[in-house]
Amino acid sequence: MILQTAVGKNIYTKGVKIGNYVEDRKLEESKIDEFLEKKDKGDLSTLRTHEIIVHSRQKATLSCIKEDEYLRFGDMVLLQSFTTHGVLSSDFGDEISVDEKQRTFAVTTSSTLTPQLRNVFVIERPNEEDLMPDDLLNDVLHYGQNFCLRAHPNYTTTPYYLSSVIVTPQLSSRFSRQQLVFLTDVKSYHCCWRLLHKDPLMRDETDGEPVKAENPDGSQTRYIVTHSHSGIHLAADNILYANIFGNEKEVFCKRDLDHHRAETEKNHWGFIVRRKGE
Structure with missing residues (x-):
């Protein structure tokens, strides 16, 4: 069952993959994959940028x-x-x-x-x-x-x-x-x-x-x-x-x-x- 929400917000019951939830999940998984790939290559520019901002x-x-x-x-x-x-x-x-x-x-x-x-x-x-x-x-x-x-x-x-x-x-x-x-x-x-x-x-x-x-x-x-x-x-x-x-x-x-x-x-x-x- 999908909970009724305001436009643009994604709140779903556990274990349900349907509609925007599937797209959002895939997007998050792709971000994780990108992060791991950069980590393996030693290219963590995003983390480096965050470190600079926090320190500055x-x-x-x-x-x-x-x-x-x-x-x-x-x-x-x-x-x-x-x-x-x-x-x-x-x-x-x-x-x-x-x-x-x-x-x-x-x-x-x-x-x-x-x-x-x-x-x-x-x-x-x-x-x-x-x-x-x-x-x-x-x-x-x-x-x-x-x-x-x-x-x-x-x-x-x-x-x-x-x-x-x-x-x-x-x-x-x-x-x-x-x-x-x-x-x-x-x-x-x-x-x-x-x-x-x-x-x-x-x-x-x-x-x-x-x-x-x-x-x-x-x-x-x-x-x-x-x-x-x-x-x-x-x-x-x-x-x-x-x-x-x-x-x-x-x-x-x-x-x-x-x-x-x-x-x-x-x-x-x-x-x-x-x-x-x-």
């Missing part, structure tokens, strides 16, 4: 900003786009090819603002050869100073850094065809970034000044994040980028200027930190 979504903790509200080397932060309103996120399920000397993976902006292993980055000093004479005077980050963004230390055993290379006909961002941004396991000058004031008229005045995470009114400070090697700015746009986490938004490097020759919101970024008591 583990909760992480942001650094608590100090009373002076300055950003510091060693701070764990979120980097938020003012265009997509998402935060920079790693995608270790999407390996991309840059060159044979490094392993590289995609980055996007994700709408998930909860701190997780995949979206929390550490502000880190660059290699010694990429330091300026005054860089080691204190641990405060300054406008115009080179820094690196490292993926959360608990995310991967090998350190990975946000990087970029100059666009070529063979190497560019997937959809916008702009300068590619990615994570790499090779720390070099290509992993160096600098913060600039969002107002071009204020850049000379603020160069070398300490960077605050928030404005005096408590609002998020906007920055231009520029790639030190190429001089091109980090950007994000509402271009759908489908990956194992869903539909996210593309990240790339581009100077996106308005008619006043000032950067648009596609180049505006802000750091999210934890305040005392949060």
